[in-house]
Amino acid sequence: MSIELRNIAKKFGDFVAVDNLNLHIETGELVALLGLSGSGKTTLLRIIAGLETPDTGEVLFHGEDASDVSVRERKVGFVFQHYALFRHMTVFENVAFGLRVIPRRARPAEAAIARRVHELLKLVQLDFLADRYPSQLSGGQRQRVALARTLAVEPKVLLLDEPFGALDAKVRQELRRWLRRLHDEIKITSVFVTHDQEEALELANRIVVMNQGRIEQIGSAEEVYHHPANAFVYNFLGNVNLFHGRIENGRVFLGDTAVELENTHAHAHPETGKAVLYVRPHLLEIVMKPNGKQTFPATVKSINPAGPQVKIELVAEWGDMVQVEIDHERYQALHLEPGANVFLRPKEQKLFVYSI
Amino acid sequence: MASNTKRSNVLPGFGLTLGFTLAYLGIVVLIPISTIFFKTFTLTWPQFWAAVASPRTIAAYRLSFSASIAGALVNSVFGFIVAWSLVRYEFPGKSLIDVMVDLPFALPTSVAGITLTAIYASNGWIGRYLAPLGIKVAYTPLGVAVALTFVGLPFVVRTIQPVLEDLDQEYEEAAATLGASRLQTFVLVIAPALIPALLTGFALAFARALGEYGSVVFISGNMPMHTEVVPLLIMSKLEQFDYAGATAIAVVMLTVSFLILLGVNVLQRWSSRRLTA
Numbered sequence: 001m002s003i004e005l006r007n008i009a010k011k012f013g014d015f016v017a018v019d020n021l022n023l024h025i026e027t028g029e030l031v032a033l034l035g036l037s038g039s040g041k042t043t044l045l046r047i048i049a050g051l052e053t054p055d056t057g058e059v060l061f062h063g064e065d066a067s068d069v070s071v072r073e074r075k076v077g078f079v080f081q082h083y084a085l086f087r088h089m090t091v092f093e094n095v096a097f098g099l100r101v102i103p104r105r106a107r108p109a110e111a112a113i114a115r116r117v118h119e120l121l122k123l124v125q126l127d128f129l130a131d132r133y134p135s136q137l138s139g140g141q142r143q144r145v146a147l148a149r150t151l152a153v154e155p156k157v158l159l160l161d162e163p164f165g166a167l168d169a170k171v172r173q174e175l176r177r178w179l180r181r182l183h184d185e186i187k188i189t190s191v192f193v194t195h196d197q198e199e200a201l202e203l204a205n206r207i208v209v210m211n212q213g214r215i216e217q218i219g220s221a222e223e224v225y226h227h228p229a230n231a232f233v234y235n236f237l238g239n240v241n242l243f244h245g246r247i248e249n250g251r252v253f254l255g256d257t258a259v260e261l262e263n264t265h266a267h268a269h270p271e272t273g274k275a276v277l278y279v280r281p282h283l284l285e286i287v288m289k290p291n292g293k294q295t296f297p298a299t300v301k302s303i304n305p306a307g308p309q310v311k312i313e314l315v316a317e318w319g320d321m322v323q324v325e326i327d328h329e330r331y332q333a334l335h336l337e338p339g340a341n342v343f344l345r346p347k348e349q350k351l352f353v354y355s356i
Numbered sequence: 357m358a359s360n361t362k363r364s365n366v367l368p369g370f371g372l373t374l375g376f377t378l379a380y381l382g383i384v385v386l387i388p389i390s391t392i393f394f395k396t397f398t399l400t401w402p403q404f405w406a407a408v409a410s411p412r413t414i415a416a417y418r419l420s421f422s423a424s425i426a427g428a429l430v431n432s433v434f435g436f437i438v439a440w441s442l443v444r445y446e447f448p449g450k451s452l453i454d455v456m457v458d459l460p461f462a463l464p465t466s467v468a469g470i471t472l473t474a475i476y477a478s479n480g481w482i483g484r485y486l487a488p489l490g491i492k493v494a495y496t497p498l499g500v501a502v503a504l505t506f507v508g509l510p511f512v513v514r515t516i517q518p519v520l521e522d523l524d525q526e527y528e529e530a531a532a533t534l535g536a537s538r539l540q541t542f543v544l545v546i547a548p549a550l551i552p553a554l555l556t557g558f559a560l561a562f563a564r565a566l567g568e569y570g571s572v573v574f575i576s577g578n579m580p581m582h583t584e585v586v587p588l589l590i591m592s593k594l595e596q597f598d599y600a601g602a603t604a605i606a607v608v609m610l611t612v613s614f615l616i617l618l619g620v621n622v623l624q625r626w627s628s629r630r631l632t633a
Binding site for chain 1: 526527530532533536
């Protein structure tokens with residue numbers, strides 16, 4: 001079922017949670033709402049579910065206005081951040097809940113309910129825990145029970161609020177892949193909220209980057225990561241170094257050093273000429289000799305060789321901290337030590353308007 | 357590693373606190389109560405039986421227990437509703453009502469008794485409208501139940517309130533997204549989570565009502581066989597210098613109350629075990 005949001009706005013007191021937002025989600029898509037806390041992503045998810053009423057605008061399911069359709073009639077599955085499993089019910093009863101509350105004439109027989117519950121528990125690989133209570137399960141297991149409970153009522157749309165937020169890194173990875181496979185299998189239109197860019201990039205067909213109640217960019221992982229629409233998106237998706245500088249007569253000044261940069265979209269502030277240069281740590285190269293106007297001097301502060309890349313922290317000549325990531329081969333060739341004076345060369349960069 | 361037979365705890369002082377607890381309970385609760393038993397032991401069996409099984413005593417037991425249970429049940433229902441509205445809704449004067457709930461704690465019970473008698477008497481504010489309907493409250497067992505309901509109210513409200521406050525709205529939202537109606541949500545999701553607290557509140561209100569004396573004296577009229585509660589009967593035995601008879605009645609009262617409270621406690625523990633296991 002496709003979802004269409006038209007001019008949705010929602011305020012809590014003076015706080016604008018969602019600001020006149022439009023979004024279309026296709027049938028069968030897996031969409032991530034990505035943003036910091038307070039960006040309005042959870043509010044938006046709750047509006048889709050009908051748990052929150054928008055101040056203005058409408059939600060359409062499959063082209064039909066759902067504004068007057070109550071939560072229980074929307075056929076929307078919602079997985080809560082803290083799962084909201086019913087603590088006094090066993091795993092089995094939790095999953096069966098949605099089937100047991102169906103009006104008597106439409107309710108499946110007890111045997112059919114049991115069959116369906118076991119089917120779902122098998123799907124989430126927890127059939128052996130049917131008789132346990134939620135308090136006896138691990139976080140990852142609870143998450144999967146919550147999902148099974150939601151799927152039991154055969155929702156047309158699946159909404160997940162920070163689905164992996166409360167889990168540790170290892171379990172999160174596994175569940176992420178598992179959810180991806182599950183979605184490929186059952187092809188249900190799904191929207192999940194996350195503040196974890198890695199999660200969004202890995203899992204979603206399309207990513208909606210949100211900031212202060214507005215959409216900054218919508219696109220595939222490839223699009224938002226490699227072609228960010230603006231500084232916010234670039235900054236939010238992955239680590240970046242921020243260099244504060246000026247643009248004068250088409251030349252970029254970082255501190256007192258004029259740096260010549262290629263491929264930049266220089267948009268400095270029209271009056272002050274101030275600009276912020278964003279460079280990802282792996283797009284900075286360390287060289288031992290200056291190379292004209294393409295490099296700037298820096299001093300090595302600390303080195304962290306653990307991990308697939310060597311992370312090096314430096315201080316630029318004008319005082320900004322700089323993070324650089326290089327591969328191990330290059331690191332060994334350079335013989336770097338803390339305190340060494342080196343030069344940095346941006347391989348690619350983006351310039352955006354300094355917003356103050 | 358060598359097996360550690362002595363279980364070590366992060367917080368020291370287990371021996372000290374347990375010792376203090378036992379000493380304190382001994383001085384404040386056990387010793388006074390044991391004297392009741394010792395005094396009762398001065399009676400022979402026939403004397404004991406005559407004291408506790410006389411028709412007047414039996415009638416008093418029946419009234420005390422039934423009125424206390426009735427009061428606690430009424431409080432369980434209406435106290436629940438009061439707690440619900442205090443937790444779930446915002447309305448003007450909410451904090452005032454919140455404070456009012458505690459008044460039965462603070463008010464001298466005799467004042468409560470006199471007030472209740474005044475308004476429920478057949479010429480009182482409420483009593484005059486009930487009288488034509490054939491309902492008499494003051495000086496009847498019903499009046500006793502009303503007084504016991506009054507003194508027990510805060511217990512139910514104050515035990516349910518914090519639990520209800522902790523009950524996340526998410527559970528209700530989850531039930532709604534799964535297709536449950538408001539009634540189904542209440543019966544299947546909210547009520548089970550509150551049952552342990554409700555049982556505790558019931559037990560407290562019941563225990564408080566059993567021992568209540570001050571307010572009942574005024575509203576009941578103290579007619580033997582009709583509106584005489586056990587604490588009152590004990591008092592009148594004492595006034596006749598029948599100390600052993602009074603303690604005998606108290607012993608039976610104490611034992612039955614203890615068993616009932618124990619039963620509620622076991623029930624409460626059983627129902628909350630699943631929530632916290």
